[in-house]
Amino acid sequence: MTELKSYTLAILASLWVVVVAGLAILQPSALDVSTVTTILQFSTILGLVSLGQGVVILCGGAGIDLSVGGIASLTSVVAMQAAEAGMPLPLLPVICIVVGAGLGTFNGLLVTRLGLLPLIATLGTFYVYSGAAVATTGGAVLSGVPSYFIVWGRGVVSGLPLPFLTLTLPLFLLTAILLRFTAWGRWIYALGFNERSARLVGIPVDRVRLIAYGASGAFAGSAALVGLAWLGSARPNIGQNLELTSLTAALLGGIGIMGGRGGVIGILAAVLLLVTLQTGLLQLNVNSIWQVGIIGALLIIVLLADNLRFIRRST
Amino acid sequence: MLKTSKLLLLSVALLAATASFATAADAKKKVAFVPQLIGIPYFDAMKAGGTEAATKFGVEFIYTGPVDANPVDQLQIVQNLVNQGVDAVSVSVLDASSIAPVVEAAKAKHVTLFTSDSDAPKSGRAVYVAQATDEGLGFMIIDEMVKRVGPDAKIGIVSGEATASNLNAWIGFMQARVKDKYPKLKLLAPQFAGGTAQRAAQLATDIMAANPDLKGIIGVASSTCPGVAQAIETAGKIGKVIGTGYCSPNTARAYLKSGAFAYTVLWDPAELGYLTVWAGKQLIDGKPFEATATPEGMSHPVTYDAKTGILLLGEPAVFTAQNVDNYHF
The missing domain is CATH 3.40.50.2300 (Response regulator)
Incomplete structure (x- = not known):
């Protein structure tokens, strides 16, 4: 398992080097601290959401969370509405995470208690959550985020954005440690790898899975918090497109779609690669229609490389 | 390891392919326009008008925007144009609040940020090029x-x-x-x-x-x-x-x-695109907008309201079955 993980990381790292080198040759002026800041800024929200997506997929049972974008949108709107209704502003981070975790747990209940297929359950809640976010606001943006959050959201320390440094990076490291060194982490791999035997040895499969969906919601909620602090307002469509981009990042990062395989550091590497690639292409003024195609091609190539290895091994 | 090197080769090829689309940097002043969405006739017409003005006024015109109307993608594109040091960046704003984080960054880099087609009134933009009120x-x-x-x-x-x-x-x-x-x-x-x-x-x-x-x-x-x-x-x-x-x-x-x-x-989006690039050139040259002026190459005057910072293309037009064939955009 470790061998596979390092293999994915090696591919991603070398691709990243290629992208940066290409950019250095074609547009030397792009190699600036401000580019690093930009890349990390746009990686922060995607990173948080992809982390949750990755954990859900790891748990197996055809796990997938298509509602992450909807959770981020609805959470930011609900948090600001609560603030307008008189909730003390310093509680914004708490309510973001609580609401996100709640919405995620609802997904988990649909999947574990009602036995809905995750694809269908979270597709449904994706529409419900993102629809509710637009409906309750009429599409309008809610402002009024206190300035001390904006100082954090837009803050940069020696080129590194504060939300990335203080939220995304620590959460990735924490999740990596939990997955690797705790019983819960081993359970997740075990039930993702073989659910039947995991049940037979007494792993609380449904509970682990429920918590994974809740965690994914909480990560999306923290992404909503970053959006609030960064943009200075709650936008009912802050999570637009995050469901598919986060899925791309998780798969590109080496998470096996069937579960039980991969690690979260790979996801972080994939997020950084994706955003660096986008930024590089934008710096070169490449038409953004090409960018979408290139990212798709990248996903297929990396997964194909992975697959070929399996085919060769099994024959 | 063999696979890795193959992959490296592939990605180099990919990059080389994309590089051919990139434009070489030169000394010309650059004016960029970021639409809400690319690949629709409306913004294509603005692009055509902008390109025409760029040729006329001797500036380089960069046209780039998101493939679906997503404010965060648009923000990312604007941010990168600012990082590149494009002299003037105009944006058809998708979401007025989302543009706020780049306004300060633009000022620090001495990039003039202004809006066109869709405004962000309290963002501190240099001017809003309006199609009609x-x-x-x-x-x-x-x-x-x-x-x-x-x-x-x-x-x-x-x-x-x-x-x-x-x-x-x-x-x-x-x-x-x-x-x-x-x-x-x-x-x-x-x-x-x-x-x-x-x-x-x-x-x-x-x-x-x-x-x-x-x-x-x-x-x-x-x-x-x-x-x-x-x-x-x-x-x-x-x-x-x-x-x-x-x-x-x-x-x-x-x-x-x-x-x-x-x-x-x-209104005529091609004319709006033309006016946008003209306004960008004026801003780069540090020329103030006059209350009424007819930019070179345009058939009618445009008005500027210094209080609101709005440069107005003119009255909206009404198209009917009788007059539609006189217009081709």
Whole structure:
């Protein structure tokens, strides 16, 4: 398992080097601290959401969370509405995470208690959550985020954005440690790898899975918090497109779609690669229609490389 | 390891392929325009106008925007243009609040950031190049509708993205006009179709079914016009329900001729693109805008309001079956 993980990381790292080198040759002026800041800024929200997506997929049972974008949108709107209704502003981070975790747990209940297929359950809640976010606001943006959050959201320390440094990076490291060194982490791999035997040895499969969906919601909620602090307002469509981009990042990062395989550091590497690639292409003024195609091609190539290895091994 | 090197080769090839699309840097001043969405006729026309102005005024014109109307993607594109040090960056803002984080970054880099087509009023932008006032557009479409259906009628509205600030402003002025001048006119709550004509057709059909006494439907976003018109045609309500919208003659030509649309209200986006690049050049050169001026290459004067910082293209135009063939955009 470790061998596979390092293999994915090696591919991603070398691709990243290629992208940066290409950019250095074609547009030397792009190699600036401000580019690093930009890349990390746009990686922060995607990173948080992809982390949750990755954990859900790891748990197996055809796990997938298509509602992450909807959770981020609805959470930011609900948090600001609560603030307008008189909730003390310093509680914004708490309510973001609580609401996100709640919405995620609802997904988990649909999947574990009602036995809905995750694809269908979270597709449904994706529409419900993102629809509710637009409906309750009429599409309008809610402002009024206190300035001390904006100082954090837009803050940069020696080129590194504060939300990335203080939220995304620590959460990735924490999740990596939990997955690797705790019983819960081993359970997740075990039930993702073989659910039947995991049940037979007494792993609380449904509970682990429920918590994974809740965690994914909480990560999306923290992404909503970053959006609030960064943009200075709650936008009912802050999570637009995050469901598919986060899925791309998780798969590109080496998470096996069937579960039980991969690690979260790979996801972080994939997020950084994706955003660096986008930024590089934008710096070169490449038409953004090409960018979408290139990212798709990248996903297929990396997964194909992975697959070929399996085919060769099994024959 | 063999695989890794193959992959490396592949990605090098990919990069090389993309590099051929990149433009070489030169000494010309650069003006960029970031639309809300690329690949639709409206912004293509703005691009054409901008390119024409760039040739005329000797600047390099960069046109780049998101593939779907996503504010965060747009922000990322603007941020990168600022990082590149493009001299003037104009944006058709998708979401007024989302542009705020780059305004400071632009100032620090001495990049002039201004808005065009859709505004972010309190963002600190240098100027807003406006196609027509939101008020003029909102009032005009209602006035023209009343001319055709009378002041006592029920009108439906199908808009695009629920978060687009320009569309919401127009709807706001439609509602204000009805309240002030035509109290008997019943304007239904706007329905939002997102970016697709198909969804707009479905919404328009539903509105007609739910309101048998409906007299007119307004398609607010240019992407909703074909949907609204098709819905009127398929429902066999040509003449019974008056269709209209803010869309170009090319988009509406067939529907104006079939009678599904009685008129459309818009401006010339190519002229707007031209004016945008002209304004960018003025800003780079540090020339102030005059209250009334006729930019070189334009047929009519434009006005500038120093208090609001709005450079106005002119009055909106009304297109009908009679005059539509005089326009080709």
